Structure formats: structure tokens, C-alpha cells
Amino acid sequence: MAAPPERRCWEREQARLKAGVVEQDTEEWQKDPNFTGLERVGGVDLSYIKGDDTSACASLVVLSYPALQVLYEDCRMVAVTAPYVAGFLAFREVPFLVEAVQRLQQEEPKLRPQVLLVDGNGLLHHRGFGVACHLGVLTDLPCIGVAKNLLQVDGLARDELHREQIRSLQRSGDTFPLTGTSGRVLGMVLRSYNNSSKPLYISVGHRVSLDTAVRLVRSCCRYRVPEPIRQADIRSREYIRKQLCAPLEARPARPESKKEAELEDESDA
């Protein structure tokens, strides 16, 4: 699993991370209680195919804020090479997400998101550098890590104490901090949806404070998973579903499909 650029970036960021640089709000809208000035929030996700461990769909969506309407959608089939290893998710998924962001900047620069919600963790990570930090450094976009399960690191565990703390979250919006054995607050547990007892694990990715990260995720939740990530997830799954149906629909050769074939030939030439 050789990934020189990512690994270099990973190592280069250690000093900045220890200095807490990536945990600071750098944008004006982040300091505003109502996020005035925030107009576009991005979400990224990869969906996989059941038996196939090399094909996936990478998606990037941009939603308006605060209306949360989809302004931009990009789904693309990609060839995944790195295997999934807990703690090394970024090496598997980040290259395709960086490509998607670059495509957006090139094709629709005005729709560039002001912050990105990322499936997975940021500082809440074995080396304090999860996929949300990774993507943040490579794109220089403010990033927030949103995980649906707790990554057990620095003494954190899904033990009875943890489950009890989760039960103590009564209403959506309630939180409690995740403090590692080291004494450092690595993230926040957020009950994002009244109808789900399962919380979200929010952590700093890049250029955002933990407080701002939690407030923003909370304000993007219509259901348990915040809309930007939920839309990216829904759309990438749908894209794959159509991908799998395509070869079946291409079977029957109808008379009028002759025109289509000719058009394809011309476009290829």
C-alpha cells in the first residue's frame, strides 16, 4: 500500500496538529452564531459494490446553506487499490475525493464548498490524523469528521460507561466530549436525531474548531446523518445501482437503437 504523497503529507502535519493549528476557526462565518456568510456545504462519500472490492463510486455534493438544497453533484466510478484497514481509511478513499474537489474547482469554481463534511474521523484517530484531516490538508478546505461508529483509540471504548453516556443524551443536539486517556478532548458525541438512539462522532478535520464543527453538523441534520453526507451517500449508491443495471439493459438490440450506435461511433472518433 504505497502512497508517498499522502504519507509525506501525514508526517508533515504532525507538528501543526500538536500545535493545535488545525483546530482553529479560520473563516469569519465560523465565528458567527448563525453562520452568517456560509452559503455552501459539501459532503463526500464512497459506496462499494457487494462482491467487488475494487470498484466504488466516489461522490461529492454541494448543498446550499441553510436551505440544504443540492446545488452540485458529482458521482464517478473509481478503481480502488488500497485495502480497507482501520486507521488507514484515508489511503483508500482520499485520492478520489481530492480528484472530485479538483474537478469541481475547475468546472464550477463558484460552487466551491466553504466546508466539507467527511465520512469518518479527523483528530479522533490512532495518530490524530484521520481521513477528514487528510482531505483537509490536501484540499486546504475546512473539514469536519463525521463518524457513525466510535473508533476505539486512546483508551476510548464502546464499554458500558460509554453506552450509559449515550443513554444520557435525551434530546437531539445533546452532546458529551470524548476525552482520551491522554486527557485531550478528541471529539464530541452528538445525538443528531430524536428518533435514533445511535449518535454521531464528530471530530476536527481541518481549519475548524470542535465547537464550530458540532454546531454546524447539528444545523445540517434533517435525519441522523447530516444532509451533505446523506445526499452524497444516497447518490453514490443510486449511481452504483444504475451501473449494475446498465449491462442488462444493453442486451436487447432494438431497431431504433441503430441511431444511438451511430452517434456513439461518431463521438468516439
Next chain:
DNA sequence: GCGACAG
């Protein structure tokens, strides 16, 4: 051998 395991 046993447990842990973001997506």
C-alpha cells in the same frame, strides 16, 4: 488464542 475493527 482473543479481541478489536472509521468506511
Next chain:
DNA sequence: ATCTTGTCGC
């Protein structure tokens, strides 16, 4: 991540 429809409940 993925396998998976309807169904019980607020």
C-alpha cells in the same frame, strides 16, 4: 462498506 422488505411504533 455490504447482504435486505416489510413492518412495528411515535
